[in-house]
Amino acid sequence: MQTLMLAYQSLGVVYGDLGTSPTQVLSSITVTNLTEEDLLGIFSLIFWSLTLLAQIKYIFVVLHADDHGEGGTFALYSNLCRHINFQSKLAVKGTSSESDADVISHSRGSTLPSKTKRFIERSSSAQSLVTFVVLLGTCMVIGDGALTPATCDHVVWMAVVLFIALFAFQRCGTNKISLCFSPVMILWYASNVSIGIYNIIRYQPSVLKAISPHYIVKFFRSNGKIGWDLLGAVFLCVSGVEALFADLGHFNRRAVQLAFSFIVYPAMVLTYAGETAYLIKNPSHIVNAYYSSIPAPIYWPMFVISNLAALVSSQSMISACFSIVKQSLPLGFFPRVNIIHTSSKYEGQVYSPEINYILMILCIGLVVGFKGGVELANAYGKPRLIVSLKRNNSMCRCDLGHDNNDVFDNISDADHLGDKCFSGGWVPFAISAFFLTIMLTWRYGRIKKRTYEAERKMSSIELDEMLSGGGVYRTPGICFFYYDIVNGIPPIMRHYLQHTNSVQEIMVIVTLRSLPVISIRPEERLIVGKLGIEGTYRCLLQFGYNDDLVNMEEKDYVASIVAKIREQAETNNEIQKIGSSAEKEVVFVIGRTLLKSNPNNGWLSRFAINYLYRFIQKNCRAEISVLEMPPDRTLQVGMMIHAKFVRDLPPNLEIDSLKLWGWLENDSLKLWD
Numbered sequence: 001m002q003t004l005m006l007a008y009q010s011l012g013v014v015y016g017d018l019g020t021s022p023t024q025v026l027s028s029i030t031v032t033n034l035t036e037e038d039l040l041g042i043f044s045l046i047f048w049s050l051t052l053l054a055q056i057k058y059i060f061v062v063l064h065a066d067d068h069g070e071g072g073t074f075a076l077y078s079n080l081c082r083h084i085n086f087q088s089k090l091a092v093k094g095t096s097s098e099s100d101a102d103v104i105s106h107s108r109g110s111t112l113p114s115k116t117k118r119f120i121e122r123s124s125s126a127q128s129l130v131t132f133v134v135l136l137g138t139c140m141v142i143g144d145g146a147l148t149p150a151t152c153d154h155v156v157w158m159a160v161v162l163f164i165a166l167f168a169f170q171r172c173g174t175n176k177i178s179l180c181f182s183p184v185m186i187l188w189y190a191s192n193v194s195i196g197i198y199n200i201i202r203y204q205p206s207v208l209k210a211i212s213p214h215y216i217v218k219f220f221r222s223n224g225k226i227g228w229d230l231l232g233a234v235f236l237c238v239s240g241v242e243a244l245f246a247d248l249g250h251f252n253r254r255a256v257q258l259a260f261s262f263i264v265y266p267a268m269v270l271t272y273a274g275e276t277a278y279l280i281k282n283p284s285h286i287v288n289a290y291y292s293s294i295p296a297p298i299y300w301p302m303f304v305i306s307n308l309a310a311l312v313s314s315q316s317m318i319s320a321c322f323s324i325v326k327q328s329l330p331l332g333f334f335p336r337v338n339i340i341h342t343s344s345k346y347e348g349q350v351y352s353p354e355i356n357y358i359l360m361i362l363c364i365g366l367v368v369g370f371k372g373g374v375e376l377a378n379a380y381g382k383p384r385l386i387v388s389l390k391r392n393n394s395m396c397r398c399d400l401g402h403d404n405n406d407v408f409d410n411i412s413d414a415d416h417l418g419d420k421c422f423s424g425g426w427v428p429f430a431i432s433a434f435f436l437t438i439m440l441t442w443r444y445g446r447i448k449k450r451t452y453e454a455e456r457k458m459s460s461i462e463l464d465e466m467l468s469g470g471g472v473y474r475t476p477g478i479c480f481f482y483y484d485i486v487n488g489i490p491p492i493m494r495h496y497l498q499h500t501n502s503v504q505e506i507m508v509i510v511t512l513r514s515l516p517v518i519s520i521r522p523e524e525r526l527i528v529g530k531l532g533i534e535g536t537y538r539c540l541l542q543f544g545y546n547d548d549l550v551n552m553e554e555k556d557y558v559a560s561i562v563a564k565i566r567e568q569a570e571t572n573n574e575i576q577k578i579g580s581s582a583e584k585e586v587v588f589v590i591g592r593t594l595l596k597s598n599p600n601n602g603w604l605s606r607f608a609i610n611y612l613y614r615f616i617q618k619n620c621r622a623e624i625s626v627l628e629m630p631p632d633r634t635l636q637v638g639m640m641i642h643a644k645f646v647r648d649l650p651p652n653l654e655i656d657s658l659k660l661w662g663w664l665e666n667d668s669l670k671l672w673d
Contacts, residue, residue, distance in 0.1 A: 006255035011189075012181025013174060014256060015264050016313035017148055017240025018054070019185060022192065022271045023306060026279065026289035028233035034283040040210040041219025041227075043276040045234045047211050047269060053238045059260055063244065063253045073141065074327035077134045084117055088124040089447060091131045135333065135439050136432065138324050141242065143431035145321040146362035148240075149314035159367045162311060167318075167360035173342025174319060174349040181312045188309040189267040191302060196274025199293055204277035237272070243316035251348070318359060326350050328439070330514070335442050335620035362431065438616065445613035449593055452641050456491035460532040463489055466497050467533050474535070477584035478562070479504035483511065483591040489531070492591040492639045506581040508561065510539045528564040534574050537565050558586055588634045592622075598642045 011019075029042060065076055081091075120126045149163060169177060200207055209215075220227045244256060278293035279285065285292035294302045328334040343349035466472055483490040489509060497503060509531070520542050527540040539561060562582045569575045594617070597609035 003252070003254050003258065006251045007259040008182055008186075009175070009178035010182075010251045010255055010259045011185040011263065012178040012183075012312060013315050013319050014243055014251070015240075015259065015316065016181070016185060016309065017243055017316045018238070019188065019264055019268065020306070020309050020313045021237050021239050022268065022275065023290045023310075025233065025236045025272070026275050026286060028236060029230050029286065034279070034286065036280050037215070037218055037222065039276050039279050039283070040207070040215045041222075042230070042234065043207065043272055044210045044213060044215040045219070045231070046237045046272050048213060048216065049234060049237055050265065050268060054241045054244075055261065055265055058241055058244045059257050063256060073134050073137045074324055074331065074333075077131070078327065078331065080130075084127075085121050086127050086131075087121070088127040088131070090443065091127045135436060138328065139432040139435040139439065140428065141317070141324060142321050142359075142435050143428045145317035146359050146366065146431055147428060148317040149311075149359075149363045156367055160364055163360060163363050163367070166311065166314060167356055167363075170318065170351055170356045171340075171353070173351060175343055177315060181315060184305075184308045184312050188305055188312075189263060191298075191305055192271040192274075193267050195294060195298075195302070196270035196272075198295065199274035199278045200270075202277075203281045207273050207277040207280065210273075210276070237268070240313070240316055243320050318356075321355055321359060322350050322352050323348060325352055325355050332446050333439050333443050335438065335616045336622070338621055366427065437612070441608050441612040442616055444608060445595055445617070448595060448609070449641075453485055453488075453491055453593070456494075457485065458489035458491060458494050460489070463493070463531060463536065464533040466494070467503070467536065471501060472497050473502045474505045475502055476581060477504040477587060478506040478508065478558075478581050479587045479589060480539075480561075481507060481509045481589045481591065483509065485511065490591055492593060492637060495639055496589070496591070496637050504581065504584075504587060505535050505577055506537075506565070507535060508537045508539050508565065510541055513540055513542045526561060526564050528561070528568060530568045534571075535577065537568060539564070558582070586633065588629045590622075590629075590634065590636045592636060592638045594638055594640045596640055596642050 025046065026042070065079065120130065149166065169180075223230075244260065275289050275293045279289060282292065291299070291303070291306075322339075325334055325337065326339050329336060329339065337352050337354040340351045340353070341349065342351050467474075481493065481496075483492065493509070508528075525542055527542065529538045530536070531538050559582075562578060566575060566578050569578060595609050595613060597606040599606075601609075
C-alpha cells in the first residue's frame with residue numbers, strides 16, 4: 001500500500017515534464033504533403049522511442065544503477081568510485097569506514113577483473129575526463145531545471161506570479177507538493193486517454209497497427225535524409241525522462257516503475273495514437289497538432305488543464321536539482337548549502353533554500369529578458385518551424401520563422417543551428433558554464449586546502465611534545481576544538497598552540513560527520529578516543545539527516561561528552577581532572593583555513609583562488625553551521641595559507657585515497673572573535 005501511495009505521489013513530481021511532451025512533439029514535425037504512411041511511420045518512431053528509451057532503458061535498467069536508493073548523475077559516479085580506484089586530481093573516491101556497516105548500507109568495491117576498470121585506473125586523464133563529464137552533465141540538468149519552468153507560460157506577468165508561487169511552495173516538501181500536483185496529472189492523463197480513444201475510434205481505428213517497426217523502415221525509405229533530420233523532434237517525446245533517475249531518491253524504484261508502466265506509458269501511447277489518427281484525416285493541422293485534435297466542446301477545459309500540467313512539469317526538474325546538489329555535497333563538488341530533509345521516512349526528499357531561490361531568479365530573469373518569445377523556445381531546445389517541400393520529386397528545406405511569407409530556400413543544417421544559438425540557444429550553455437565554474441572552483445580550492453592539511457597535519461607525538469614541553473600553559477576548563485579533517489590532527493592546531501601558548505586542561509578535537517541515514521543510535525552518536533598525553537582527546541560526532549541539531553548550550557550534551565571522556569581515563573588523577581574541568585566554563589574554538597594564491601602564480605590561478613573561491617567560501621555555509629554554540633564562549637581561529645604551484649615534482653601525497661600533486665606554503669595566522 002505504501003508503494004502504491006508513493007507511485008501516486010510520483011506522478012506530480014517525477015512525470016510532469018515527460019507527461020506533457022505530447023503538446024509539442026507532433027507540432028514540431030512540420031512536413032508538407034503528409035501521407036498516411038508518413039504519419040504512421042512518425043507514430044511508430046514515437047512509440048519505439050518511448051518503449052526502448054523510457055520503458056526498457058530507464059525503467060528496467062538505469063533505475064537499478066542507484067546508489068543506496070539515490071539516482072542521478074552523481075549517484076552513478078559515486079557508485080562507480082566504489083568499484084574503480086580513482087587517483088586523479090579532479091576525481092574523488094567515495095570513502096566510508098568499516099564502522100559504517102552497522103548504520104548504513106555499505107557496499108565494497110568490485111573484485112571482478114575488467115579491462116575497462118584497469119584502463120581507467122591506469123589513466124589519470126580518463127579519470128579526469130569521466131569526472132568532468134559528470135560535472136558537465138550535472139550542470140546541464142541544473143540548467144534544465146531553470147529553463148523548464150521558464151517555458152511554461154508566454155504571458156510574462158502571469159509567468160512571474162506563477163514562478164514566485166511555485167518556488168515558494170517548494171519549502172513545503174515533496175510529500176505535500178506531490179499530494180497537490182498528482183491530482184492535476186491524474187486529470188491530465190485521464191483526459192488525454194479519453195480524447196485519444198475518441199480520436200482513434202472516430203478518425204482511424206487501425207492506427208495502432210503502427211506499433212509494428214516496419215513502418216519506421218518504410219518512413220525512412222520514402223523520406224531519406226529528411227526522415228533522419230526529424231528524429232530530433234521525435235526525441236522530444238522522451239524529454240524529461242532523465243528526471244526518472246534523478247528524482248529516484250524522492251520516492252523508490254518500485255514506485256517509479258509502477259507509475260510509469262501502468263499509468264504514464266499507456267496514457268502517452270494512446271495520446272500520440274489519437275493525435276496521429278486525427279492528423280491522418282487532417283494533415284494540414286500538424287502545426288498545432290495537440291490542440292487541434294481536442295474536440296471543440298472540451299477545448300477550453302483542456303486548455304486550462306494543459307496549462308496546469310505545464311506548471312507541474314517544472315517540478316520534476318526542480319526536485320532533480322535539489323537531489324543532485326545534495327549528492328554532490330559529500331563528494332566535495334559543490335559549496336555547502338542548506339539541505340532540509342522534508343520527510344522523516346525518506347532520505348531523498350530534500351529542499352535547499354539557496355538552490356531554490358537561485359533557480360527562481362534565473363527563471364524570472366529568462367522570462368522577463370526574453371519576454372516569452374521564440375528565443376526562449378530556442379533556449380529550451382524546441383525546433384523552429386522547419387517545412388519540407390516536395391518539388392519535382394526533390395526535397396528542399398525552408399525556415400518560415402515568424403513570417404510565413406518569407407521563405408528562404410536551401411538553408412543548410414548548420415545555418416539553422418547557428419541562427420538558433422544566436423536567437424537564444426546560448427542560454428543553456430551559459431547556465432551550465434556558470435554552475436560548472438562554481439563546481440570546478442570549489443573543487444580546486446578544496447583540493448589545495450586538503451593537500452596542505454595532509455602534508456602539515458600534526459602527529460600525536462608532536463602534540464604531546466608541545467603540551468608537555470612547558471611552553472603551553474594549561475588553564476582550568478574544557479576546550480572543544482572543531483575542524484573538518486577526519487584523519488589526523490589539523491595543522492591549525494599547531495598554530496593555535498604556538499600563538500596562544502595556552503589551552504584548557506581538557507582539550508577535545510571534534511569532527512562532525514553527517515551520514516545518509518535517518519537517525520544515529522545514541523550509543524553511536526559520539527565516538528571518543530584518547531590522543532596520547534593526558535587531557536587530550538578526539539571526538540567524532542555523527543548524526544543522521546533527521547536528528548535534531550546539536551545545541552552546545554545544553555548541559556546534557558556536554559555531560560554526555562564528558563561521560564565518554566571519563567570512560568577513556570586510565571588513572572584516578574585523570575578522572576579527577578576531568579570532573580573538576582567539567583565544573584569550569586566550556587570554551588568552543590572553531591578552526592577555519594583561508595586560501596590565498598601566491599603572487600608568482602598565473603593570473604587564472606590567482607583569480608580562481610583570490611576571488612572566486614574566496615567569494616564562494618565566504619558566502620557558503622560552514623561545516624559546523626548545524627551546531628548551536630553560545631556566541632559569548634565561541635572563538636574562531638583562522639589560518640591564511642598561500643597556494644603555490646611548482647614545476648618540480650613534489651612528494652606524492654595520499655589524501656582520502658587520492659594521490660594529489662602540489663603543495664601550499666607560506667602560512668600565517670589570524671585570530672579574531
